[in-house]
Amino acid sequence: MKQALIIGGSTGMGKATAEILLATGIEVVIVARDGDNLHAAEKELSHRGKVRIFPVDLSNLEEVKNFAEKLSRELPELKYLVNAAGYFKPKSFLEHSLEDYDIYHDFNKAFFLITQAAARVMKENGGGSIVNVGSMWAKQAIKATPSSAYSMAKAGLHSLTHHLAMELADYNIRVNAVSPAVVVTPIYSSFIEADQITETLQGFNSFHPIGRVGTAEDVAKTINFLLSDETSWVTGAIWDIDGGVIAGRN
Template structure:
């Protein structure tokens, strides 16, 4: 659970913890925050992806990485211990860890189901540890990455267990917004539709990802699937002082899908 730090200066007093920050929307958010002078501590389970992310982001400023597998109880305990021992202010939290593999309801196994619920359990207690840090330091801002699938079923991508977990994350967002407001902590979520990220590699061959996802362009009224940067820009806004009167919101960042269908 050692933290790896690029550059020599580790004196920043406020940091952004990004769970699942080594790729996709989490990585794009880390880049956004670095451009604002905020130090990200990105957590991921793949050492090589973390190293690549650190190499890329370190060109923009100070970045820290920490390896933890949210499916391993000892890694979760180690991460929580690291958070509890952190003396700096974790002013920002982004819960971006995710897993997505469309499976018909009648075909779901317990292992499939627990793959989603285990992430929610890890998110719950990691967020609790961060909230205690924020309380101690006078507040902070959290954004959870939920999903359009938690609001709308799509027959082409059967996702009952995934959607159940993401709907729970949406509910957690609203409950934490209520409970933590008195501690000057805002909690929001984004609900993306189809966004090109490595998450689709769980069930699409790498050479076929672009063509497969392009088939969903017309599903979005705007006419294209999203990019990680599209979502990261909204996350960055929700974390900023410009959004200081927004909490408990589940923002549709979905190319218009929840507004209607083409």
């Protein structure tokens, strides 16, 4: 059975992607910080197919290294990887602390190490597909949501996508990324009450030329498309899944 690893698959885009993959008969392995969301996702998704969870704090280097070291043993049939974990809390550049900076860049360190381990398994398996979840903020600064460290980290993830696409092509491993704009997911719970996220984000509908904010499913469908053989001639792409924001705004 083919295996898919989703980093940050307990909520939002990662979880929505897991639902699609499970429906196609792929075993899904979710990595996320231990907690209610992770175990709730396991319980819900297990009704859809074979799913396993690994509690890993991505800000804890030792936990990340331990998981990376055992990845080949735990996922010998790995074909797909999605790096979807994230955090977002707007704060002005002059108020950013080192701790704020580290929150964002620790994710990239974890992605780097886990992706390296995953790519080694994919190489042995004759190929695979990787999708990174980047961000519109990596391409365009929005004054109303100052996010210098977040955007810097996401731009780095976009760059990593390009470099890995070149380096891993020899092993039949494709590497792409999606670049979403405002999407209704729990990532905003750092500064919006969880039960108010959907309503609050409706204020950003007109920010998008298509007239609405995105859903986790909007992005997950594109992630699944990029993972699949339907896009077998696509690698190194950063796809804007943003309701037209990069093209222009109302």
